[in-house]
Amino acid sequence: MRFPFAHRPESNRSADRGEQVTDTFGPSALRVGAKSLELPGGVCASFAVAGYPREVGAGWLEPLLTYPGRLDVSLHVEPIPPLIAAQRLRRQLARLESSSRSNADHGRMADFTAEAAADDAANLAASLARGHGRLFRMGLYLTVHAADAEELEAEVQRVRALAASLLLNAQPTTFRALQGWVATLPLATDAVRLRRAFDTGALAASFPFTSPDLEPRLGQTPVLYGLNAYSSGAVWWDRFAQDNHNSVTIARSGAGKSYFTKLEVLRLLFHQVEVAVVDPEDEYRRLASAVGGTHIGLGAPGVCFNPFDLPEGQDEDTFIRRALFIQTLVAAMLGGPLAPAHRAALDRAVVAAYAARGINSDRRTWGRPAPLLADLAAQLDRDGSAEAADLSARLAPYVTGSYRGLFAGPTTTRPDGHLIVFSLRDLPEETRPVGMLLALDAIWRRVANTGDRRRRLVVVDEAWTLMHESEGARFLYRLAKSARKHWAGLAVVTQDAADLLASDLGRAVIANSATQLLLRQSPQVIDEIGTAFDLTGGEKAFLLAAGRGEALLCGGSGGDRAAFYAVAGPQEHDLATTDPAELIELDAARGHAEEVDPL
Structure with a gap:
């Protein structure tokens, strides 16, 4: 029998469009045999699984999914309403118990298969009654492809042997070859309807994305990290379901660490996780633009960020903490700690600058326009003390000099939204510590805001640039220690493994990271990495030869590990x-x- 799937005219423009559609979604024609189909590019045969093992574990279908030849595996799942499932289980239990009693009454030997089935049915009924699970109808179908009939016969024998090793009874769809092939297409159509009842646990173990190599705790924010490098099973991970939500990603330049981090950020945004990124190289601009995020290019022309802004919805001591932060910021601008007399003069000037705008410790005044750095300099000039005059003179580059751009006016872009990117690329080296301090302060205010609790992730890309600055180092240390208490996670991404492992801060970040990701490493640091993460010889060899995007995931309280490659x-x-x-x-x-x- 020959079934034309589409007519392909050659005369007009729509013909070309129709040809593209048929080439994409199916062949133009096929020949149907008793057990096989002839396609334009080869032949195929389909099988329906009629028998299953009594017990299955996680990833038990993995051998079929990783078959080296071309094998299509289709899983059809249909839920059974609880009332109908309970009725059918009762009838099944009644039949099995009746058969067992009949055998006992007539002196026949016990049917152990029936007794095992009765036990299983009783357990399922108890699980349904307690609401611990449900019943589903599941159909499993296989389609083997080959270039010709001779090769197909050999492939069929290998697939049936593989199925038999899994205790699966794969039966050919004789005289229903077309229906069997259609059942393995991504059409959600099952004309064969050879089903088997599965409970929730067995169905979950049969799910194609179950990895037998990694059994993490998954909560409400699971993320697909990639495919297992050895078994091709999917590697899912939920950082918010681990003991803490922090992660550390270490790789040499060009190994794909930023690429992988962007993929995780994108997928966490689907789970409504708020993400803030410290981006030294302006690599997240396109990502922020695509998802409607907020991009703040510190140091770029026309971009201002006023450190005097008072955040909304904060505690009663917000005004005091903002005044203290201004003192810390001025110390960073001047390149060192302030003497007590200078700090006292600065504190008077800060309070006076706020008072000149009508702002004080009363929350009702916090909505008024905040003062600028120029207002602070003016109050220092009015103070009259030698210390105030000295501070005003040293702040001149940031008020009227070449560094004034970032502080010249009110904030141009508020750090709000589901994705906030602070780009540091345009900051000159002389003002980078100051801009970095502003970005980290804005991020910490959102993380520590007790009035707005939500899942948050703080990504620090190229973290080695922050670790060289004292304020950046202290921020990383504080966030690594206390992020979990604020329902937040810290993702540290760096290519300078030596600096991370050689400092107390780096070791503290690693020790407080339940998720550890290692991509390709250089031979110069592999021994140090191996000692810090307790890697085996095989794992070190994998990291030395890993391709771009290949990584080793080390995480979980049980020391779960999986080698995978990122997919996008x-x-x-x-x-x-x-x-x-x-x-x-x-x-x-x-x-x-x-x-x-x-x-």
């Missing part, structure tokens, strides 16, 4: 890549699209 969809890849060649192509394609359709 086309749109995710476009947002995460930093390859200059790919970025040029993306910009060219975007410009062409705007020329074609300017709207």
Whole structure:
């Protein structure tokens, strides 16, 4: 029998479109045999699984999913209403018990298969009654592909042997070859309908994304990290379900650490996790633009960030803490701690600058426009003391000099939203500690806001740049220690493994990170990495030879480990890549699209 799937005319424009559709979704025609189908590119045979093992574990279908040949595996799941499931279980129990009693009355030997089935049915009924699980109808179908009939016969024998090793009874869909093939297509259509009742636990173990190598605790924010490097099973991880929510990612330059971090940020945003990023190289701009996030380019022309702004919804001592932060900020601007006399003069000037704008410790005044750094300098000039005059003179570069751009006016972009990116690329080296302190202060205020509790993640990319600054180092240490108490996680991403492992701060970050990710390492630091993370010889060899995007996940209280490689969809890849060649192509394609359709 020959069934044409589509007619492909050659004469008009719609014909080309129809040809593209049929080439994408199916063949133009096929020949149906008793046990096989002939397709334009080869032949295939389908099987329906009629028998299953009595007990299964996590990832028990993994051998089928990782079969080296071309094998399509389709799992059809249909829930059974609880009332119908309970009725059927009662009838099944009645039949099994009746059969057992009949055998005993007539002196026949016990049927151990029936007794095991009765025990299973009783356990299922008890689980349903307590609401611990449900029943589902599940159909498992396989389609084997080959180039010709001879090769297909050999592939069929290997697949049936593999199924038999898993205690699966795979029966060919004789005289229903077309229906069997359609059942393995991504159409959610099951015309064969050879089903088996599964409970919740067995169905969960049969789910194709179950990894037998890693059994993490999954909560409400599971993220697909990638595919297992050895078994091709999916590696899922939920940082918010671990003992703490912190992570550390260490890799050499070009190994894909920032690419992977962007993928995790994107997928956590789907779970409504608020993310803040400290971005030294401005790599997250396109990502923030695509998802409607907030991008603050500190140091860029026209971008101002006023440190005197009072946050909304804070505690009663917010005004006092803001005044103390201004003193810390001024100390960073001047390059060292302040003497007691200078600190006293600065405190008087800060309070006076707020008072000149009508702002004091009364919460009702906090909505008024905040003073600027120029207002603080003016109050120092009015103070009249030698210490105040000295502070005003030393602050001149930030008020009227070449560093004034960041503090010249009110804040241009508020650090609000589901994704906040602080870019530090445009900050000159002389003002980078100051800009970094402003960004970290804004992030900490959101994390520590007790009036707005939610899951948050703070990503510090290229963390080695922060660790070289005293204020950045203290921020990382404080957040690593206390982030969990504020329902937040710290993600430290760095390529300088030596600096991280050689400092007390680095070791504290690692010790307080339940999620540890290692990508490709250089031979110079692999021994130090191996000692710090207790790696085996095979794991060190994997990290030395790992390709771009391949990583070793070390996490969980039980020391779970899995080698995986990151996977991304086309749109995710476009947002995460930093390859200059790919970025040029993306910009060219975007410009062409705007020329074609300017709207």
